[in-house]
Each structure stands twice: as structure tokens, then as C-alpha cells.
Amino acid sequence: MIWNKEIETMPREQLEVLQLEGLRSTVKRVYENVPMYKKRFDEAGLGPDSIKTLDDLQKFPFTLKTDLRDNYPFGIFAVPMKDIVRLHASSGTTGKSTVVGYTKNDIDIWAELMARTLSAAGATSDDVVHNAYGYGLFTGGLGVHYGAERVGASVIPVSGGNTKRQITIMQDFGSTILACTPSYALYLAEVAKEMGVKNSELKLKAGVFGAEPWSNSMRKDIEERLGILAIDIYGLSEIIGPGVAYECPEKDGLHIGEDHFIVEVIDPDTGKRLPPGEKGELVFTTITKEATPVIRYRTRDISAINFERCACGRTTARMDRVTGRTDDMLIIRGVNVFPSQIESVLMKIEGTEPHYQLIVDRTGKLDILEVQVEVNERFFSDRVRQLEDFERKVKGEIESVLNISVDVKLVEPKTIQRSEGKAKRVIDRRNLN
Amino acid sequence: MKATQLSVFLENKQGRLADVTRVLAENDINIRALFIADTSDFGILRMIVDKPRKAIDILKENQFTVSETDVVAVELLDKPGSLAKILSVLNDNSLNIEYLYCFLDTERNAAVDIMRIEDASRAIDILQGAGVKLLGGDDLHEL
CATH class of the missing domain: 3.30.2130.10 (VC0802-like)
Known part of the structure; x- marks a missing residue:
């Protein structure tokens, strides 16, 4: 189902006219209202008039996640606080989070994008959307919520956790569309089975899954276990949240909301734009957002884009399923984790060496993060209890920063591989591609 | 009248205990008594040896985590x-x-x-x- 036929199937020449208009006004607005952009554009000899065609965007400097952190909390906001109606935040690389704001109009755009997303999965006003994304600073919960309301569906704001109760609610309330991380969908399937609840006792028909990397084989698994259509969705709070791109039932790439964003794929090393079909780093420019517009935001997500018309009739560009990152960010159970966050926690704890390794695995249905920490000789004692207390302390401190549970394993000093340049901090054993 | 016990941190990894005993054997150190306290992911090896000072130095040289108790x-x-x-x-x-x-x-x-x-x-x-x-x-x- 296509929510906004006019936009989603618009001839590309017409779409590009919209994009150019949006880009021009965005560049002007950030130049006038965001000191960081004014300074950067001035340094590059660029200004509000430098956009003549869409291709001129390539002359502009990139925006990085660290730029958002350096301007924490509200330094990149392009509107006064009185116009901000919502704040969201995602984890930063070193503890400080990345804050994004929304005006009333931004929330409206976001709801529109999520309505397109949910419609693509088949949602209508007759549906019951079971929203198991977390509600809070994370954009997942409220993003799906507003989109489902826009479609006119009945939303169950069940949020994460309490899985048995979720199954009971699905059964009793007749949930038809499931929204959660793909790993949680598998977990729900497992718990339903344990509870003896058959698919025929549930009314689920489709699910929109995102916020963490997953593979096509995982999709098949979810589809078989729950007997539903599983749709991949993409988004990040820096751009707007979920709704940036979504699959249609063709499952042939994720449609990008191009009337609100301009997408580019660049070579992460040279920064040069890559032609369609070539794999590189996704870069987005927002062209309608008011509160926190971004110019050429480097997502660090690896994908490729394709501008061909889709069999579903949509003309918007499609991106491939994200296959990796250009930085060391991990997504674990939908939560962004940077190894540097763990490092800064360890540095503060007496008795640990700054040598650690993260092992990520998907045993059973959920991601497991094991933090291996070298024990400092000065701290070592003959008492088991003391080491166990220490292990618990490290675990507690890391969990309070990351907001996800981790396993801490003490290892012998000097056993974690040292390397001259970049230490191999992460071993990801999940098979995501 | 106190006696010295050596405690060595051992990861639960195949061959670690063998490594400790091999290093001690190569340096002519005799283990008088030995006891391991273990948890699911690590163990603490407690030993009484004939030459505790020498044993500590040698184990440290060989990158083991040792403490004296x-x-x-x-x-x-x-x-x-x-x-x-x-x-x-x-x-x-x-x-x-x-x-x-x-x-x-x-x-x-x-x-x-x-x-x-x-x-x-x-x-x-x-x-x-x-x-x-x-x-x-x-x-x-x-x-």
C-alpha cells in the first residue's frame, strides 16, 4: 500500500525540483541560524547562494556525529527553544549524547514518513500496531507511535520488556502489525512457542523491524516462525528517527523519503561521491527539517543506492540493507554502543587496565556483549570474592552508561592482543550479512 | 610464624595450569601443596612452594599475575x-x-x-x- 501516492510515485524530475528548493532554503537557514555551519561555509567560500543545482551539494563540507557532540546540547539547533516541541537523544561516542530537536512541523513530517513506512508493510486504519520499540529518548517508540496514529491504526504502546505479557496482549488485543527490533521479534516468537501460543491464535500479519543490523536469513526465520511479512526499516535520530527509509513488500531495497532528505553514497576514505550501485557510506542532507537540519551528515552506515523505479511503483531512491559500519559503533539489542564508552568507564575504575576486548555474539535470540577486562596485578588477590565483587562493579558501571546488560569476564593481563596502530577491540561473531 | 602462599590468577582456558607448573618445573621449584578455587570464568591457583621468592619472580617474568599471601x-x-x-x-x-x-x-x-x-x-x-x-x-x- 502506498500512503502518499503523489510523492512516492512522483516522476524524478519533479522530485528533484522539490529537492532543490528544499536544499536551497535549508542551506540558507543553517547559514543564518547555526554558527557552526556559518563558520564552515565561510571557510569553504560557500554561502546561501552556492546552491544552483543539486550537484552543488558536493562542494559542501560534511557534518559528523562529533559535530553534534561538540555542540552539545543545543548548539546546532536552527530555531529558538520556544519552537521546539520535542527532544530526543542517542548515545554519543564518549558518554555525551547526541541531542536532536523537533518543531511541530518536524513531528508532522516524521509522522508522515512513518505512515509511509507502516503503509508499505500493509498497515491501515483497521490494524492494531503492537509497538514494542522502547519509548523514551530513543526515537524508535514515539516514531512508530505517531506514524501508526497518522495511519489511523490502533496503537498499543507496549514498549520493550515483559515478554510473556506482550504475547498475552497480542492474543487478547488482536495485534496485527508488530514493530520492534528483529532480534526481539525472534525472542517473542520463542516465548510464544514456550507458552504454547500458536501463530493461528495470533492475528499478526506483518512486522516493521529495524534499529539494528539483521540479515536476510534472519528475515526468513522471523517470517517462518511468526507467519508474517517482515519489513526492514531504517532511520537514525540525527536525520529524523525511524522513517528515513523503508522496504515495500518487493523487499528490493529500502525506499528513501527523498522529498525530505537527499541521499548520497561516498567513499569513506576520500569523501568523493560514488555512482549508484557502488557500496560506500550513506550521507544524508535534510531539506525540510526545521529544528536540527543537517548538511551532508555522515551516517557511517555502509550501503549502496539505486534510483531505478521499483516494481511497486515508487520512484524514490532505494538503499540496500545496511551491511556494516565505517566506524567501530556496534548496535546491540537496538542500542548504539561505542567501544570508547566502555573504555572511558574502565579508565575510571581502579584496578583495570585500559586493555579490553568486546565480544559480540548472538546466542539464542538476543545479542550478547561480553566485555573482557584485564586484571591489574596490583588489584589481584587470593580471594575469589574480591575478584567477583570487582567483576560486578565493572559490570554495574558499564551497564549504567550503556543501558544494556553486559557480561564481564576477567582475563589475564597482557592476554588481549596489542597492536601498534588501532587495537582490535571488537570481535563480532554475529552473522549479519 | 607466618607462611607464604602464592596466588596466581588463571583464566578458564585450556592449558593455563600446565603452563604454570611447566614454568616452575623448568626453574627447579617444587610445589608442596596446591589448591584451585574456581568460578565459571576464572580460577585462583593457591600454592605452597619450596622457594616462594624465586617462584614469584619467575612467574612474573612469565607474565602471570601473582600475589603473595x-x-x-x-x-x-x-x-x-x-x-x-x-x-x-x-x-x-x-x-x-x-x-x-x-x-x-x-x-x-x-x-x-x-x-x-x-x-x-x-x-x-x-x-x-x-x-x-x-x-x-x-x-x-x-x-
Whole structure:
């Protein structure tokens, strides 16, 4: 189902006219209202008039996640606080989070994008959307919520956790569309089975899954276990949240909301734009957002884009399923984790060496993060209890920063591989591609 | 009259205990007693050796995490009731044992008990007062 036929199937020449208009006004607005952009554009000899065609965007400097952190909390906001109606935040690389704001109009755009997303999965006003994304600073919960309301569906704001109760609610309330991380969908399937609840006792028909990397084989698994259509969705709070791109039932790439964003794929090393079909780093420019517009935001997500018309009739560009990152960010159970966050926690704890390794695995249905920490000789004692207390302390401190549970394993000093340049901090054993 | 115990951190990894014993063997160090406390992911190896100083240096050189712990060593007759008697003396004096392990000295027909007690000095005074035979570092290590 296509929510906004006019936009989603618009001839590309017409779409590009919209994009150019949006880009021009965005560049002007950030130049006038965001000191960081004014300074950067001035340094590059660029200004509000430098956009003549869409291709001129390539002359502009990139925006990085660290730029958002350096301007924490509200330094990149392009509107006064009185116009901000919502704040969201995602984890930063070193503890400080990345804050994004929304005006009333931004929330409206976001709801529109999520309505397109949910419609693509088949949602209508007759549906019951079971929203198991977390509600809070994370954009997942409220993003799906507003989109489902826009479609006119009945939303169950069940949020994460309490899985048995979720199954009971699905059964009793007749949930038809499931929204959660793909790993949680598998977990729900497992718990339903344990509870003896058959698919025929549930009314689920489709699910929109995102916020963490997953593979096509995982999709098949979810589809078989729950007997539903599983749709991949993409988004990040820096751009707007979920709704940036979504699959249609063709499952042939994720449609990008191009009337609100301009997408580019660049070579992460040279920064040069890559032609369609070539794999590189996704870069987005927002062209309608008011509160926190971004110019050429480097997502660090690896994908490729394709501008061909889709069999579903949509003309918007499609991106491939994200296959990796250009930085060391991990997504674990939908939560962004940077190894540097763990490092800064360890540095503060007496008795640990700054040598650690993260092992990520998907045993059973959920991601497991094991933090291996070298024990400092000065701290070592003959008492088991003391080491166990220490292990618990490290675990507690890391969990309070990351907001996800981790396993801490003490290892012998000097056993974690040292390397001259970049230490191999992460071993990801999940098979995501 | 305290004795020295070596504690070595061991990851639960195949071959780690073998590595420790090999290093000690190559340096002509004799292990008198050995005990492992283990959890699901690590173990602590506790040992009494004949040359504790040398053993510590060598283990450190070989990248092991070693610590030195003062323990109380007592020699008992190898017969029923010997240990019970000592434990009741400690108990009467509210001294808690954190852990304990024993080995036999067959030549002397004696049992040696190694005890980790929080307040080792007071325990030694009390045990001596009760007529218990204590083994100091030298007697124990050169046993």
C-alpha cells in the first residue's frame, strides 16, 4: 500500500525540483541560524547562494556525529527553544549524547514518513500496531507511535520488556502489525512457542523491524516462525528517527523519503561521491527539517543506492540493507554502543587496565556483549570474592552508561592482543550479512 | 610464624595450569601443596612452594599475575579429631577461616593444614598458646 501516492510515485524530475528548493532554503537557514555551519561555509567560500543545482551539494563540507557532540546540547539547533516541541537523544561516542530537536512541523513530517513506512508493510486504519520499540529518548517508540496514529491504526504502546505479557496482549488485543527490533521479534516468537501460543491464535500479519543490523536469513526465520511479512526499516535520530527509509513488500531495497532528505553514497576514505550501485557510506542532507537540519551528515552506515523505479511503483531512491559500519559503533539489542564508552568507564575504575576486548555474539535470540577486562596485578588477590565483587562493579558501571546488560569476564593481563596502530577491540561473531 | 602462599590468577582456558607448573618445573621449584578455587570464568591457583621468592619472580617474568599471601600453617597428627580440635580453638576465639587446604607429610606421619585467616597474627598467638605446632616459612617451604 502506498500512503502518499503523489510523492512516492512522483516522476524524478519533479522530485528533484522539490529537492532543490528544499536544499536551497535549508542551506540558507543553517547559514543564518547555526554558527557552526556559518563558520564552515565561510571557510569553504560557500554561502546561501552556492546552491544552483543539486550537484552543488558536493562542494559542501560534511557534518559528523562529533559535530553534534561538540555542540552539545543545543548548539546546532536552527530555531529558538520556544519552537521546539520535542527532544530526543542517542548515545554519543564518549558518554555525551547526541541531542536532536523537533518543531511541530518536524513531528508532522516524521509522522508522515512513518505512515509511509507502516503503509508499505500493509498497515491501515483497521490494524492494531503492537509497538514494542522502547519509548523514551530513543526515537524508535514515539516514531512508530505517531506514524501508526497518522495511519489511523490502533496503537498499543507496549514498549520493550515483559515478554510473556506482550504475547498475552497480542492474543487478547488482536495485534496485527508488530514493530520492534528483529532480534526481539525472534525472542517473542520463542516465548510464544514456550507458552504454547500458536501463530493461528495470533492475528499478526506483518512486522516493521529495524534499529539494528539483521540479515536476510534472519528475515526468513522471523517470517517462518511468526507467519508474517517482515519489513526492514531504517532511520537514525540525527536525520529524523525511524522513517528515513523503508522496504515495500518487493523487499528490493529500502525506499528513501527523498522529498525530505537527499541521499548520497561516498567513499569513506576520500569523501568523493560514488555512482549508484557502488557500496560506500550513506550521507544524508535534510531539506525540510526545521529544528536540527543537517548538511551532508555522515551516517557511517555502509550501503549502496539505486534510483531505478521499483516494481511497486515508487520512484524514490532505494538503499540496500545496511551491511556494516565505517566506524567501530556496534548496535546491540537496538542500542548504539561505542567501544570508547566502555573504555572511558574502565579508565575510571581502579584496578583495570585500559586493555579490553568486546565480544559480540548472538546466542539464542538476543545479542550478547561480553566485555573482557584485564586484571591489574596490583588489584589481584587470593580471594575469589574480591575478584567477583570487582567483576560486578565493572559490570554495574558499564551497564549504567550503556543501558544494556553486559557480561564481564576477567582475563589475564597482557592476554588481549596489542597492536601498534588501532587495537582490535571488537570481535563480532554475529552473522549479519 | 607466618607462611607464604602464592596466588596466581588463571583464566578458564585450556592449558593455563600446565603452563604454570611447566614454568616452575623448568626453574627447579617444587610445589608442596596446591589448591584451585574456581568460578565459571576464572580460577585462583593457591600454592605452597619450596622457594616462594624465586617462584614469584619467575612467574612474573612469565607474565602471570601473582600475589603473595600470608597464611597460617599448622602440623597435626594424622589421626581423627586433630583438625576438629584446632578449628574449635579458632572458633572459640571468633577467628574465621576464609579457606583451608591440607596435605600429608608421609615421612613424618603428619598432616599439614594451610589456613587463610583474616587476622593471621592473632590466630598464630592463640594457636601457639593452645600448644599447636606451627610451621613457619622455613620449615614449611623446605619441608
